[in-house]
Amino acid sequence: MGLSISSLFSSLGSLVRWSKDQDVRILMLGLDSAGKTTILYRLQYKNIKFQVWDLGGQSSIRPYWRCYFPNTSAIIYVIDSSDQARLPTSRSELLTMLSEEELKGVPLLVFCNKQDVDGAIKPEVISEELGLAGGEKSRPWSVRGSCATKGEGLEEGLDWLVNAIQKT
Ligand SMILES: Nc1nc2c(ncn2[C@@H]2O[C@H](COP(=O)(O)OP(=O)(O)OP(=O)(O)O)[C@@H](O)[C@H]2O)c(=O)[nH]1
Numbered sequence: 001m002g003l004s005i006s007s008l009f010s011s012l013g014s015l016v017r018w019s020k021d022q023d024v025r026i027l028m029l030g031l032d033s034a035g036k037t038t039i040l041y042r043l044q045y046k047n048i049k050f051q052v053w054d055l056g057g058q059s060s061i062r063p064y065w066r067c068y069f070p071n072t073s074a075i076i077y078v079i080d081s082s083d084q085a086r087l088p089t090s091r092s093e094l095l096t097m098l099s100e101e102e103l104k105g106v107p108l109l110v111f112c113n114k115q116d117v118d119g120a121i122k123p124e125v126i127s128e129e130l131g132l133a134g135g136e137k138s139r140p141w142s143v144r145g146s147c148a149t150k151g152e153g154l155e156e157g158l159d160w161l162v163n164a165i166q167k168t
Pocket residue numbers: 030031032033034035036037038039055056057058078113114115116117146147148149150
């Protein structure tokens with residue numbers, strides 16, 4: 001299923017309306033090449049203003065992620081599902097981040113991106129590997145498949161995230 005522009009617009013539009021008096025800062029994080037900027041481009045294409053920080057994922061840059069943690073409304077964490085070799089690294093970067101006091105209770109959306117690639121690991125398997133079901137009780141979270149290049153899965157994920165932000 002492709003990205004429906006109108007419903008993505010309406011879901012983000014409701015967030016924008018709702019957030020008029022609030023600072024909604026969404027962090028987009030993940031290892032390099034996971035697809036963060038591709039996802040952001042899809043969102044910016046709608047020309048909607050809400051603050052998304054797309055932080056580079058190279059290991060040399062990762063220590064600086066924490067500079068952006070204060071006042072975060074939600075986290076979008078992007079994983080390259082076709083990169084089996086780096087899944088453990090991606091997992092440990094995520095868990096390290098989630099242990100930060102400043103991000104306590106902040107809703108987390110994980111995109112298992114690049115689902116279009118042959119042999120991509122399924123979201124259910126990645127979800128299992130991340131182990132959030134056992135350990136993460138302090139925040140709303142959701143692990144979903146996406147294909148950023150085709151825009152698939154983004155709308156559904158954002159719908160979930162908008163809902164989660166509004167509840168916190
Ligand atoms: N096949 C496929 N390729 C994708 C997908 N999403 C992104 N890519 C490609 O993956 C490469 C990296 O994507 P970026 O969006 O630049 O990744 P990034 O997470 O911003 O990487 P850094 O900025 O280095 O941290 C690009 O060549 C994208 O076109 C996807 O869903 N499927």
